[in-house]
Amino acid sequence: MSATVQLRNLLVDRSMPSAPELEIRLVDNWVRCVACGHRCRIKPDGAGVCRVRFNRDGRLRAPFGYVAGLQVDPIEKKPFFHAFPGRDALSFGMLGCDYHCSYCQNWVTSQALRDDQAVARPRFCQPETLIDLARQRGAPVMVSTYNEPLITADWAVEVFRGARAAGIRCGFVSNGNATPEVLGYIRPYVDLYKVDLKGFDDRQYRRLGGTLDNVLATIARLIEMDFWVEVVTLIVPGFNDGDEELTAIAEFLAGVSANIPWHVTAFHPDYKMTDPPATPVSTLIRAYDIGRTAGLRFVYAGNIPGAVGEREDTCCPDCGQTLIRRRGFYVLENRLTDGRCPSCAATIPGVWEDAPPKRSTGTGIPLPVALA
Numbered sequence: 178m179s180a181t182v183q184l185r186n187l188l189v190d191r192s193m194p195s196a197p198e199l200e201i202r203l204v205d206n207w208v209r210c211v212a213c214g215h216r217c218r219i220k221p222d223g224a225g226v227c228r229v230r231f232n233r234d235g236r237l238r239a240p241f242g243y244v245a246g247l248q249v250d251p252i253e254k255k256p257f258f259h260a261f262p263g264r265d266a267l268s269f270g271m272l273g274c275d276y277h278c279s280y281c282q283n284w285v286t287s288q289a290l291r292d293d294q295a296v297a298r299p300r301f302c303q304p305e306t307l308i309d310l311a312r313q314r315g316a317p318v319m320v321s322t323y324n325e326p327l328i329t330a331d332w333a334v335e336v337f338r339g340a341r342a343a344g345i346r347c348g349f350v351s352n353g354n355a356t357p358e359v360l361g362y363i364r365p366y367v368d369l370y371k372v373d374l375k376g377f378d379d380r381q382y383r384r385l386g387g388t389l390d391n392v393l394a395t396i397a398r399l400i401e402m403d404f405w406v407e408v409v410t411l412i413v414p415g416f417n418d419g420d421e422e423l424t425a426i427a428e429f430l431a432g433v434s435a436n437i438p439w440h441v442t443a444f445h446p447d448y449k450m451t452d453p454p455a456t457p458v459s460t461l462i463r464a465y466d467i468g469r470t471a472g473l474r475f476v477y478a479g480n481i482p483g484a485v486g487e488r489e490d491t492c493c494p495d496c497g498q499t500l501i502r503r504r505g506f507y508v509l510e511n512r513l514t515d516g517r518c519p520s521c522a523a524t525i526p527g528v529w530e531d532a533p534p535k536r537s538t539g540t541g542i543p544l545p546v547a548l549a
Contacts, residue, residue: 181293188229188272188290191301193241195230196331198362206235213275213327214354214391226386227328228290229273239331243299244307245286246270246323247546249314251506251539255350256440257407258477258491259527260369261318262501263508263537266348267311267546270323271332272297276352276386278375280413280450287324288448300548304336308343310546315538317530318369322350327359337366346528353392360398368528370404372396376417377425397433405528409440412464414453423464427471436475436526439468443480458484482506493518493525500525507541508534 201209206221210230217225224231229240252266274287281287289295311319319340321333326349337347348369372395375382379389399406410426412418423441430437441464443456461478465488468476478488482505491501498520502509512519516529 179293180296181290184272184298185228185290188240188299189231189233189238191242191299192231192238193331195237195239196334196362198358199239199330200237202235206232208232208235208237210237211356211358212239212330213325213359214356214387214395215275216356225275225328227273227275227325229271229328240271240273240329241332241335242303243271243301243332244269244548245272245289245297245299246283247300247307247548248543249316249539249546250320250543251537251541252318252320253503253506253508254543255320255322255348255371256409256442256477256479257348257369257371257405258440258501258503259407259438259475259525260348260405261346261528261530261533262491262511262513263534264318264530265314265316265539266318266320267307267314267316268320268322269307269336270321270326271329272299272324273328274325274352275328275354276325278385278448280411280444280447282445282447283323284448302548304339306548307336308339308345311340311345312343314546316345318346318348320348320350320369325354326351327355330359330363334363334366337363341366352387353395354387355391355395355398357398360395360402364402364404368405370399370406372399372406372408374408374410374426374430376410377422377429378417381416393429396430396437400434400437407438407440409442410464411442411444412456412460413444413450414456414460416453418456418460418464420463420467423467424471427468427473430468431472435472437473438475438477439473440477440479441465441468442478445480456480461485462488491525493521493523495523496521505541506537508537511535
């Protein structure tokens, strides 16, 4: 029996009924899952494209009660630059994804059940355990990440329900292939939402397992629903680094809201995509300039700490004053006061603390967390 089959059997045994909001029951014991944009129609004993949501006896089952990745990360690693700067986020992930990106940097968790080389093992736990860990580590934020959180939203909501009651804010790091149903389901518990906008070419999107239009619709819907949204584009040489495509991304985002932070980040060869070289600094600077020209007020160049100058920093769009200085995931200085520029009093959009730390309170690097 292969490792993938063994893992699938283990997760099936530990699954729970899906949240009713994410299931549509059909005739002849078929079900439709609406946890992601694939809206899979699943036959009895079948599974969705994600491999982790499946039909048992005419009812949708979902992953529950475990983590496959667990770390205390600087919130800047997510990346969220306009939420709790300098703070840590307790970050957890499960297994599986509805995409199959050949350059995925979290493939060990996201491609489990699809790739026998993805060997992350589940660690079973209760929501209270994760919430207690966040408190112990002084993390004011918990984030579902490392796999696609939409397909494991049932477990994330179970964790976040208790986290919100404990005064902890919560976030998703997602590919954005959502549905109105799943966004409505998570909205009472999720404050922060980061979307990976992987390009602006539908043909390329379909190679990864999704469609461009649905991700664009998700971004617009997230803004309408008042999530705090930040968008990341990993710039891969030869895949999505042309001026025309970057301009299309930037103009789309600016048309939704000029206040959406856009992170243009450097690719490093990983997983099955080892041929393209790492993204040069000059490409990140070019993408940054394209974003600013398109009217975006907050553009950030990332994944090459210290190499892009002030393009890692948050500046006041009104007076130009540097408000938050960064190097990589580390906040060197935070001058915001009650979410305002101290020089001109302009309000800076984001999710801010009343009395934020003046610099990072943690190490500025990811730290694995052990479960007792």
